[in-house]
Amino acid sequence: MNRRYLADFDISRISHRFTDVLVIGSGIAGLSAALAAAGNEELEVLVLAKSSLEESATRWAQGGIAAVMVAERTGDSLEAHMRDTIDVAAGIAEEENLRIMTTEGVERVRELVELGTNFDRNTEGELQLTREGAHSFPRILHRGDTTGQEIARALVEAALKKNNILCRPGTFAIDLLDREGSCIGALVANETGQLEAIWARQTILATGGIGRLYRETTNPSVATGDGLAMAFRAGARLMDLEFIQFHPTTLYLAGADRFLITEAIRGEGGVLRTQAGDAFMKRFHELADLAPRDVVSRSILEIMKETGENKVWLDLGAIAEDRIRERFPRILELSRSFGIDIIREPIPVRPSAHYSIGGVSTDPNGRTSVPGLLAAGEVACTGVHGANRLGSNSLLEGLVFGHRSGREAARAAAGLPRPEPFPLPKQDKDLSPEVVTNTSGGELDLDDLLSSLKSLLWYKVGVERNGRDLSSALEQLSTWTAYPLAADFRDVESWTLQNMLQTSWLVTYSALRRAESRGVHYRTDHPDRDDLNFSRHLAISRADF
Ligand SMILES: Cc1cc2nc3c(=O)[nH]c(=O)nc-3n(C[C@H](O)[C@H](O)[C@H](O)COP(=O)(O)OP(=O)(O)OC[C@H]3O[C@@H](n4cnc5c(N)ncnc54)[C@H](O)[C@@H]3O)c2cc1C
Incomplete structure (x- = not known):
C-alpha cells in the first residue's frame, strides 16, 4: 500500500511540458474549474480526460440540479435547501460549506444558463422545476431525463471556445508528481501512448467517483477511483470513504x-x-x-x-x-x-453503487492537505452531504466547488514561479521515449482479478456491511493487492486495476473503522447510530500506515 508511484519512470526518457493550471477530469467539476481559472487570460489551463471529454458521470446524470432559482414563485428559500440537506445528512454535514453551496449555487446555475444550457421551461418561458425525494420544494432544474448530457454539452463547448484552455482527451493521469511535499503536476500516459511529465504551478483533481469498484453500479467506465488512489499515494488526507450511496x-x-x-x-x-x-x-x-x-x-x-x-x-x-x-x-x-x-x-x-460521498478532504476553496493540489466534485469531500446525499445536490457541489477551486488555483498560480521539475540523472543509456505497452498483467489474470474484486466489494462492502465480512474482505484485498501493486505494469488497464485495488482497500478499511450505522453506511452488527463515538468525519492518509 505504500508505493509512491505506480509506474517506474526514467525522467530523462520521457517528454516534458509546463502548464499553469492542470485540471484532471472534464466533468462538471473539472470544466467549471477550468473555466474559472481561465478567467485569468495570462494563464494556460490544461484539461485532461482519460476518455472523451464528454464521457463522465456528469453526462449520465438524469434527474437534474438543485438550486433555489425562483423563490418568489415556489416559496422556496436558501434556508429550506440547507435544512433539507442537513435533515438527510445524519448529523455530520459541514454547514459552512453547505451555506456556500446553496448560496453561490444560484449564481453558478445562472451562469450555466448563460453559457447555453437549455433547461426545460414552461410555456411562459419560465424555468420548470420539479421536486424530488426529501426536497421540501420544487427546486430541481432539468432537461427531460438527460440533464447531465445537456450540462456536459454546454460546458465542453464553452471550454473549447476559450483560447487559454487546452483539452487533451485520451490522456490518462497515472500519478501526481510532488517535490518536497508540494504537488507539481502529473505523470501521464498521453494520446500517443507515451509517458509524459506535465509540470504545473497548480493541479486540480476532478476525476469523479468510484462506482466501477462494484459489480453492480450506475457509474460510467471512467469511475474507477483513480483520483482517490493518486491522492492517497501523494499523501493527501482522504475523508468519509465508507459512505457509498447505493441507488x-x-x-x-x-x-x-x-x-x-x-x-x-x-x-x-x-x-x-x-x-x-x-x-x-x-x-x-x-x-x-x-x-x-x-x-x-x-x-x-x-x-x-x-x-x-x-x-x-x-x-x-x-x-x-x-x-x-x-x-x-x-x-x-x-x-x-x-x-x-x-x-x-x-x-x-x-x-x-451510485455515488461516493467521501473523497479527498478539501477546504471551501478546494485546497487539499498537499500544497499545490486542489480537488473538486465527486473525488473531493467538502462534507456538504454529511453521511447521506440528497438527490441533485452533487452536480451543484461540482459546479460550485469546481468554480471555487479554479479561481483559487488561478490566484495561486499567478504568484508562483514555474515548478522546478525533477533533476535529470546523468546517464548515457538509450534515450528513446518510454512507451505504454500492453503488459496485460504478465502472469496475472487481470480480468479474473477485476471480476473477483467487484464481487467482493458488492457482497461484503455493499448496501449492508458487518464487521466479520469487512475484516475478511480487507484480508482478501491485502492479499490481492500485495503482488499487483508492487508490479511494474506499462498499460492503462493495469494501472486502473491497481488504482481500483488500492481504493477498494481504503473504502473497506474505512467501513470497518466506523462501527455504527449512519446515513448510507449500514452495519448489521452495529445497527444504531453512535453519536458518542462517531459523530464526526473519519480521515485516512498514507502517513497512517
Ligand atoms: C447515472 C447517474 C445519474 C446521476 N444523476 C444525477 C442527478 O440527476 N443529479 C445530480 O446532482 N447528480 C447525479 N449523479 C451524480 C453526478 O452525476 C456526479 O456526482 C457528478 O457528475 C460528478 O462530476 P465530476 O465532475 O466530479 O466527475 P465526472 O463527471 O465523473 O468526471 C470525471 C472526469 O475525470 C476523468 N478521469 C478520471 N480518471 C482519470 C485519469 N486517471 N486520468 C485522466 N482523467 C481521468 C474522466 O475522464 C472524466 O472526464 C448521477 C450519477 C450517475 C452515474
Missing part, C-alpha cells in the same frame, strides 16, 4: 449495462412490486415508495432474500402514457432497445 433502482437485465432508473418515476407514481405483485414498500416505511434511497435499497435486498428473486419490479401503471413520454424519453427508448415497453410492462430493477 435503489437500476435496470437489471443479464448482459445489459446497469442503467439508472430515476427515482422521479416513483415521484410520479411508480410502485415497486414483487414478482407476485405485492407493493412491498409500505411494509418498510411510512413514505412507502418515496422513502429515502438507503431505506428503499435495503428493503429491496430484504425482498430479494425473502423471495429468492434477483430483482424486483417497478410498475409505471399509475402514470399516464403522455407523462411517461414527456418526462422519461430516454428510459422509454433504452428499455425498448432491451425489448421492454415500460408503458405496459414493469421494469426489472435492483440496487447498485
Whole structure:
C-alpha cells in the first residue's frame, strides 16, 4: 500500500511540458474549474480526460440540479435547501460549506444558463422545476431525463471556445508528481501512448467517483477511483470513504449495462412490486415508495432474500402514457432497445453503487492537505452531504466547488514561479521515449482479478456491511493487492486495476473503522447510530500506515 508511484519512470526518457493550471477530469467539476481559472487570460489551463471529454458521470446524470432559482414563485428559500440537506445528512454535514453551496449555487446555475444550457421551461418561458425525494420544494432544474448530457454539452463547448484552455482527451493521469511535499503536476500516459511529465504551478483533481469498484453500479467506465488512489499515494488526507450511496433502482437485465432508473418515476407514481405483485414498500416505511434511497435499497435486498428473486419490479401503471413520454424519453427508448415497453410492462430493477460521498478532504476553496493540489466534485469531500446525499445536490457541489477551486488555483498560480521539475540523472543509456505497452498483467489474470474484486466489494462492502465480512474482505484485498501493486505494469488497464485495488482497500478499511450505522453506511452488527463515538468525519492518509 505504500508505493509512491505506480509506474517506474526514467525522467530523462520521457517528454516534458509546463502548464499553469492542470485540471484532471472534464466533468462538471473539472470544466467549471477550468473555466474559472481561465478567467485569468495570462494563464494556460490544461484539461485532461482519460476518455472523451464528454464521457463522465456528469453526462449520465438524469434527474437534474438543485438550486433555489425562483423563490418568489415556489416559496422556496436558501434556508429550506440547507435544512433539507442537513435533515438527510445524519448529523455530520459541514454547514459552512453547505451555506456556500446553496448560496453561490444560484449564481453558478445562472451562469450555466448563460453559457447555453437549455433547461426545460414552461410555456411562459419560465424555468420548470420539479421536486424530488426529501426536497421540501420544487427546486430541481432539468432537461427531460438527460440533464447531465445537456450540462456536459454546454460546458465542453464553452471550454473549447476559450483560447487559454487546452483539452487533451485520451490522456490518462497515472500519478501526481510532488517535490518536497508540494504537488507539481502529473505523470501521464498521453494520446500517443507515451509517458509524459506535465509540470504545473497548480493541479486540480476532478476525476469523479468510484462506482466501477462494484459489480453492480450506475457509474460510467471512467469511475474507477483513480483520483482517490493518486491522492492517497501523494499523501493527501482522504475523508468519509465508507459512505457509498447505493441507488435503489437500476435496470437489471443479464448482459445489459446497469442503467439508472430515476427515482422521479416513483415521484410520479411508480410502485415497486414483487414478482407476485405485492407493493412491498409500505411494509418498510411510512413514505412507502418515496422513502429515502438507503431505506428503499435495503428493503429491496430484504425482498430479494425473502423471495429468492434477483430483482424486483417497478410498475409505471399509475402514470399516464403522455407523462411517461414527456418526462422519461430516454428510459422509454433504452428499455425498448432491451425489448421492454415500460408503458405496459414493469421494469426489472435492483440496487447498485451510485455515488461516493467521501473523497479527498478539501477546504471551501478546494485546497487539499498537499500544497499545490486542489480537488473538486465527486473525488473531493467538502462534507456538504454529511453521511447521506440528497438527490441533485452533487452536480451543484461540482459546479460550485469546481468554480471555487479554479479561481483559487488561478490566484495561486499567478504568484508562483514555474515548478522546478525533477533533476535529470546523468546517464548515457538509450534515450528513446518510454512507451505504454500492453503488459496485460504478465502472469496475472487481470480480468479474473477485476471480476473477483467487484464481487467482493458488492457482497461484503455493499448496501449492508458487518464487521466479520469487512475484516475478511480487507484480508482478501491485502492479499490481492500485495503482488499487483508492487508490479511494474506499462498499460492503462493495469494501472486502473491497481488504482481500483488500492481504493477498494481504503473504502473497506474505512467501513470497518466506523462501527455504527449512519446515513448510507449500514452495519448489521452495529445497527444504531453512535453519536458518542462517531459523530464526526473519519480521515485516512498514507502517513497512517
Ligand atoms: C447515472 C447517474 C445519474 C446521476 N444523476 C444525477 C442527478 O440527476 N443529479 C445530480 O446532482 N447528480 C447525479 N449523479 C451524480 C453526478 O452525476 C456526479 O456526482 C457528478 O457528475 C460528478 O462530476 P465530476 O465532475 O466530479 O466527475 P465526472 O463527471 O465523473 O468526471 C470525471 C472526469 O475525470 C476523468 N478521469 C478520471 N480518471 C482519470 C485519469 N486517471 N486520468 C485522466 N482523467 C481521468 C474522466 O475522464 C472524466 O472526464 C448521477 C450519477 C450517475 C452515474
